[in-house]
Amino acid sequence: MRNIKLTIAYDGTDFSGWQAQPGQPTVQGALTDELEKLTQRRLMIHAAGRTDAGVHAAAQVVNFKTQAELAPEEFQRAFNALLPPTIRVNAAEEVGPDFHARWNALAKRYQYRIYRGLVVPPFVWKYVHHDAFELNFDAMAEAARLFLGEHDFSTFAASSGSEEDDRERTTVRTIYQSEWSRVPASSSANPDAEEWVYIVRGRSFLRHMVRKMAGTLVEVGRGKLAPDDVPKLLALRDRSKSGMTMPAQGLCLESVEYPDPANSLAAKEKYREALK
């Protein structure tokens, strides 16, 4: 049995999220259908993060086990020929039998993009949330830092479930990076336009957690909450108390990290070579 790891990108706009659901267009469904054409089997494909409807991915990681003898590059080429242009396989490699895209992930990084100009260019509107009202950047940046570290994120959880595993009952999560950056988003319409981008990196996340964190930070920017409300909200462990849940379309899974190089067969071979 071979274990194939794919790094994929998708525009989540027209998908009901990652996870296959009967009668709904999903990323997992689309990949599974095409993989069936290639292998004649209906195989299980695991993803690092089960992104919600409308959420995008620049570098989601997935894996599946197969007896098919296609080389990884052949899988990549075949998928890219069969899939719609809204899903792309960026890279494919064969990995060790123990690699699991979700369980082995050490960290995931998400981005939430807020377009700060008056008019959102027609080329980016699907990938940003539009907010041109006054926001206090410094307060948002200060509040974001208070999410760093290990906390019980019950307040920032959806009514049910974890992004990684519904069986995982703990709501304690660890955040390694939580910061805002201002990015020039100039266009001929708005030479001074900016995007404010919230970057958050953690081992794993509860369902809707990033969108609720970002929404709470925007309420801090608006002056409805103060930065030190963040630890207070965390302490409440009450999901009715968090700030708003931001719309899905501004969110993108940017990268997934794994213990390196243990999971790559190619890397293992290189490593063995180096030991000789």
Add this chain to the structure above:
Amino acid sequence: MRNIKLTIAYDGTDFSGWQAQPGQPTVQGALTDELEKLTQRRLMIHAAGRTDAGVHAAAQVVNFKTQAELAPEEFQRAFNALLPPTIRVNAAEEVGPDFHARWNALAKRYQYRIYRGLVVPPFVWKYVHHDAFELNFDAMAEAARLFLGEHDFSTFAASSGSEEDDRERTTVRTIYQSEWSRVPASSSANPDAEEWVYIVRGRSFLRHMVRKMAGTLVEVGRGKLAPDDVPKLLALRDRSKSGMTMPAQGLCLESVEYPDPANSLAAKEKYREALK
């Protein structure tokens, strides 16, 4: 009668071009429909360039005459509230009675984007043409310069029509800028990916002219034509002899230039103030 000038952007993917056609989604049709809601009249809207189906615009310029008393910013806000997010009004101003978006344009600048990485990110595929095969950049840049100046562009014309005016029978056009640039287009998938962008600026263009010029330059890059075939092709004045017509989706109208500041009432007032 007031004369209103709008600068607009659109994603041309889902439109059958600028020009209104019965039963087809067009940019002119969409603007005319919304303007009718605002003014209770079916008004003629003129555009600087009548872009073809699938061609995009970052800063198209249009104008219309109306007796409605809305301020330019009110037109802008109302249009942006009514139009789909694929058409945006970037700016609106009142201009002198003689201003005509097409006849007064001094120059237009187009861009043709070719994505040179192996995998086109799902966020840009609608705005680029994908070509990852070997191309000789220097030969393409050299050939592009040979389009500069005044030439009879019959070879690079569609079977009929000018972009500006079907009545205009001459096929002589003047090109002020014609060059390729390499732009980093890095993504997590392709850290080294580039876009090769053809930038062409001229007073006006024949129908399909930019796409045929770009296609001819790509054939130079491929080695099927030599740079000095460009003047030879121009001299032939035979439209069956040009290189391929590139697909519409890589093309974008980037800007339109007008005699400045004569056409802006606000600028005229400023100018009068300055004279006092």
